Amino acid sequence: NWMCPPDVGDIDDMIERARKHRRAFVFQSVAPLEDSFDAGGMREAAKKHLRLLQLIFSKIPVSWGLALKLGAGGCSVCDAPCAKSDGEPCRHPEKAIASMESYGIAVYELAERCGLQYVNGENTVTYFGAILYD
Secondary structure, eight states: OTTSTTTTOOHHHHHHHHHTOOEEEEEEEEEEOSSTTOHHHHHHHHHHHHHHHHHHHHTOOGGGOSOEEEESSSOOOSSSOOGGGGTOOOSOTTTOOEETGGGTOOHHHHHHHHTOOSOOOTTEEEEEEEEEEO
């Protein structure tokens, strides 16, 4: 996946890009699961989380400047497998979403600093997103 390490970029460069932004809007989505092995429920929750991230990003005021959207896990903007698997460039670089971790963000620590639960109980899945802005 083009948005996953190491293809997203050198970790030091990614950290530097993230540090250029002075503020962050951090959010989470929590979804119930049938049980802790409910992979289908996790995939559906991840899709909903991606749609939420895209919706929030689309509402960013111009005054925020050039914002950086970061999600959970690998980019899943394309319905098809990532173009990287065919040796092609990213099909939608303007929509692509890298993970918070690929920018050197320790999500567990960030959740604590924001007063958010990293784990939200049995039979749930929690995804985080962030929009870094000026």
